[in-house]
Amino acid sequence: MAEKILMKGNEAIAHAAIRCGCDGYFGYPITPQSEVMETLMEEKPWETTGMVVLQAESETSSINMLYGGASCAKKVMTSSSSPGLSLMCEGLSYLAGAELPCLVVNVVRGGPGLGTIQPGQGDYFQACKGGGHGDYKMVVLAPSSAQEMYDFVDLAFELAFKYKTPAMILADGVVGQMMEKVEFRPMKPRWTNEEIIEKYPWATTGKTPDRKQNVITSLALDAAIHEKLNNTLQTKYKQMEAEDVRFESIKCDDAEHIIVAYGCMARICESTVEMARNAGIKLGLLRPITLFPFPSKEIDRLVPQLKTMMSVELSAGQMLEDVKLAVNGRIPVNFFGRLGGIVPSPEEVYEAFKKEIGK
Amino acid sequence: MKEEIIIAGFGGQGVLSMGKILAYSGIMQNQEVTWMPSYGPEMRGGTANVTVILSDKKISSPILSKFDTAIILNQQSLDKFEESVKPGGVLIFDPNGITRPPVRKDITVCSIAAVDISAELGNSKAYNMVVLGAYLKMKPIVTHENVMKGLKKSIPDRHHSLIPMNEKAIIAGKEKIVMINSI
Amino acid sequence: MDVKDIIKPENRVYAKTPVLTSTTMHYCPGCSHGTVHKLIAEVIEEMGIQDKTIGVSPVGCAVFAYNYLDIDWQQAAHGRAPAVATATKRLHPEKYVFTYQGDGDLASIGTAEIMHACNRGENIVVIFINNAIYGMTGGQMAPTTLIGMKTATSPYGRTVELHGNPLRITELLAQLDGTCYVTRQSVNTAVAARKTKKAIRKAFENSALKKGTSFVEVVSTCNSGWKLSPVKANEWMVENMFVKYPIGDIKDR
Numbered sequence: 001m002a003e004k005i006l007m008k009g010n011e012a013i014a015h016a017a018i019r020c021g022c023d024g025y026f027g028y029p030i031t032p033q034s035e036v037m038e039t040l041m042e043e044k045p046w047e048t049t050g051m052v053v054l055q056a057e058s059e060t061s062s063i064n065m066l067y068g069g070a071s072c073a074k075k076v077m078t079s080s081s082s083p084g085l086s087l088m089c090e091g092l093s094y095l096a097g098a099e100l101p102c103l104v105v106n107v108v109r110g111g112p113g114l115g116t117i118q119p120g121q122g123d124y125f126q127a128c129k130g131g132g133h134g135d136y137k138m139v140v141l142a143p144s145s146a147q148e149m150y151d152f153v154d155l156a157f158e159l160a161f162k163y164k165t166p167a168m169i170l171a172d173g174v175v176g177q178m179m180e181k182v183e184f185r186p187m188k189p190r191w192t193n194e195e196i197i198e199k200y201p202w203a204t205t206g207k208t209p210d211r212k213q214n215v216i217t218s219l220a221l222d223a224a225i226h227e228k229l230n231n232t233l234q235t236k237y238k239q240m241e242a243e244d245v246r247f248e249s250i251k252c253d254d255a256e257h258i259i260v261a262y263g264c265m266a267r268i269c270e271s272t273v274e275m276a277r278n279a280g281i282k283l284g285l286l287r288p289i290t291l292f293p294f295p296s297k298e299i300d301r302l303v304p305q306l307k308t309m310m311s312v313e314l315s316a317g318q319m320l321e322d323v324k325l326a327v328n329g330r331i332p333v334n335f336f337g338r339l340g341g342i343v344p345s346p347e348e349v350y351e352a353f354k355k356e357i358g359k
Numbered sequence: 360m361k362e363e364i365i366i367a368g369f370g371g372q373g374v375l376s377m378g379k380i381l382a383y384s385g386i387m388q389n390q391e392v393t394w395m396p397s398y399g400p401e402m403r404g405g406t407a408n409v410t411v412i413l414s415d416k417k418i419s420s421p422i423l424s425k426f427d428t429a430i431i432l433n434q435q436s437l438d439k440f441e442e443s444v445k446p447g448g449v450l451i452f453d454p455n456g457i458t459r460p461p462v463r464k465d466i467t468v469c470s471i472a473a474v475d476i477s478a479e480l481g482n483s484k485a486y487n488m489v490v491l492g493a494y495l496k497m498k499p500i501v502t503h504e505n506v507m508k509g510l511k512k513s514i515p516d517r518h519h520s521l522i523p524m525n526e527k528a529i530i531a532g533k534e535k536i537v538m539i540n541s542i
Numbered sequence: 543m544d545v546k547d548i549i550k551p552e553n554r555v556y557a558k559t560p561v562l563t564s565t566t567m568h569y570c571p572g573c574s575h576g577t578v579h580k581l582i583a584e585v586i587e588e589m590g591i592q593d594k595t596i597g598v599s600p601v602g603c604a605v606f607a608y609n610y611l612d613i614d615w616q617q618a619a620h621g622r623a624p625a626v627a628t629a630t631k632r633l634h635p636e637k638y639v640f641t642y643q644g645d646g647d648l649a650s651i652g653t654a655e656i657m658h659a660c661n662r663g664e665n666i667v668v669i670f671i672n673n674a675i676y677g678m679t680g681g682q683m684a685p686t687t688l689i690g691m692k693t694a695t696s697p698y699g700r701t702v703e704l705h706g707n708p709l710r711i712t713e714l715l716a717q718l719d720g721t722c723y724v725t726r727q728s729v730n731t732a733v734a735a736r737k738t739k740k741a742i743r744k745a746f747e748n749s750a751l752k753k754g755t756s757f758v759e760v761v762s763t764c765n766s767g768w769k770l771s772p773v774k775a776n777e778w779m780v781e782n783m784f785v786k787y788p789i790g791d792i793k794d795r
Contacts, residue, residue, distance in 0.1 A: 004386055006394070031398075056625065068625070069630065072634060094619045173398070178394065180392065205634075206593045213614055213615065215615045217615075264422070270420065345420070345424035346424075347424050
């Protein structure tokens with residue numbers, strides 16, 4: 001068994017990138033995720049795997065560096081926190097429109113504006129509903145432990161290349177800053193240029209005489225052509241919903257009430273579930289791992305056995321809307337959230353839950 | 360076994376690294392661990408605290424409102440966290456700079472004069488290891504051998520020459536803890 | 543004499559480089575873009591680097607450059623081409639990577655990206671088309687628009703008080719340690735076009751020598767935007783643009 005190392009979620013992201021064959025990291029410092037680039041610079045992967053690490057002049061540049069790298073079908077990534085992600089939304093829209101794979105990590109802090117450097121989950125809408133302009137989605141993975149921070153890097157790249165789409169790891173200040181033990185997975189080598197040319201013939205690797213030129217663009221001035229491109233995107237999103245929904249159920253089998261929570265809040269609510277169970281209340285936890293595609297079908301399946309559902313978030317109620325859509329009015333959907341960087345304790349969530357169900 | 364600890368004091372007292380060494384010791388003993396700091400500008404001289412959990416089972420919430428043990432290294436932290444110790448729990452504090460000592464009678468209260476002890480050892484930087492030793496005396500949840508392994512893992516190779524000094528500090532902390540309120 | 547005899551190889555005095563596609567260009571008659579495209583295509587052919595060249599096109603009239611140069615292209619967001627090219631070049635150090643940008647793209651919305659790519663000394667080539675106007679969106683004022691020049695957004699002429707000063711970004715970039723070659727050329731005459739081609743070739747060669755960023759500004763006409771005939775536009779450029787934007791090498795190390 002591989003050695004287990006104590007590290008922050010942010011550090012785990014960096015080690016996972018090096019070890020899963022990432023070709024390039026481009027980023028800009030921002031709290032609470034700066035350890036990602038700091039760890040990469042400390043590790044100097046350009047001397048071992050050949051991975052490029054570059055501090056860009058802004059998040060705008062970082063995301064456009066990803067556009068260049070992804071155009072070559074290289075495994076490229078960036079990481080940032082909320083205000084930085086706002087700057088990246090333009091680039092994300094272009095990446096989605098040009099059908100390019102890449103990984104963006106958002107270690108979310110409280111907003112809006114400069115907000116706070118304390119944890120938040122207020123970027124759910126931005127991550128899951130677009131953020132940038134146009135009809136696009138990203139694969140959004142929500143880790144709730146340092147090990148998942150590590151494992152989701154590889155998974156995100158796998159999904160990004162499967163669907164030719166930007167993938168996001170939507171973490172939060174707790175998961176990024178918390179240290180836990182992390183087990184490293186076996187090293188994966190970086191793809192060679194020959195492998196890339198064979199696997200991804202669309203990549204801009206230099207036009208050789210045996211093929212037509214490759215052009216990476218999101219532009220189509222002809223409306224009919226552009227609608228076709230849009231339909232291609234929408235088909236991909238449907239396929240994601242059919243094939244790549246991921247979630248974790250904790251004590252849901254006999255549950256009469258279910259809390260839906262992701263990221264750090266799922267960990268906190270797991271303790272709340274233990275408290276409720278100790279008091280004889282049949283409470284379960286549904287933890288969406290993919291926020292897009294959202295586990296709507298699983299919620300739909302659970303609703304008939306339930307009296308209530310409750311969305312618990314570090315926001316004013318964003319995932320709540322997706323829960324409500326899945327429940328579709330059949331049972332009450334309650335909400336508990338804290339804002340501004342405050343993270344509630346399991347007891348606080350439990351009190352809020354009891355109040356909602358009238359106990 | 361599940362032990363939920365808050366360590367709180369000033370930035371610069373080694374609060375976070377003490378927590379890290381304790382967490383790493385837990386890993387060496389095959390335990391599940393979490394280490395959750397208060398992070399941000401507080402690191403620069405303000406109050407710093409870290410929640411460490413060691414458990415035989417998977418840990419759910421890394422954020423807690425009640426603790427089995429509170430290790431308190433300044434007055435602000437004492438004021439903030441004395442009430443957070445679970446009844447029957449343990450509070451260890453350094454009396455240096457404390458003007459309003461702990462008042463609770465339903466918990467075990469101990470003091471460790473770590474400033475003085477580390478000064479006597481001739482290394483004020485070993486302050487936090489004296490405190491760690493005091494904690495381990497009260498809660499021997501990890502073996503001394505695993506603590507030493509955790510220490511080795513937590514500090515960079517270039518500082519490994521300092522390990523004997525740190526071990527001495529841990530032992531001194533274990534020896535010099537003072538019981539204030541026993542339940 | 544039959545036409546077939548006339549086009550015999552031994553009678554040929556000029557042939558279009560195969561790097562230039564046969565697609566009819568969408569540029570207005572008299573526009574400088576077509577000439578610059580041709581020069582880049584010829585340099586790529588002459589250096590034998592068609593399979594090693596990746597272009598990054600801007601937002602602006604040259605957004606469709608990929609329709610005319612038969613190489614691999616990445617179409618960048620407005621102003622971001624230097625960032626896109628930075629990653630492409632770093633991940634493919636053996637390739638020739640160039641950006642092709644207009645004045646709105648490079649000298650307005652993309653100032654941060656061009657400044658930092660040049661300052662890092664990325665081994666890329668930047669072709670900068672300066673025609674002092676936003677062509678594609680319909681002739682609005684650009685950062686390089688001259689004082690007094692009338693555009694859609696400076697209908698009474700650009701003034702310092704209202705609009706600020708024209709930006710000589712090329713001189714700024716020449717001061718950065720990362721640039722190795724910074725030159726300003728034009729394509730208004732055959733001689734000028736030949737000089738520009740030489741400059742482009744040198745820029746591409748520099749990139750292989752890892753000397754830093756090579757930057758070629760081409761002072762250009764936009765006769766549609768300027769509302770002048772192609773001939774008049776050329777005259778106006780010589781009389782006005784060349785005063786503010788003098789032709790010649792600014793830096794060569």
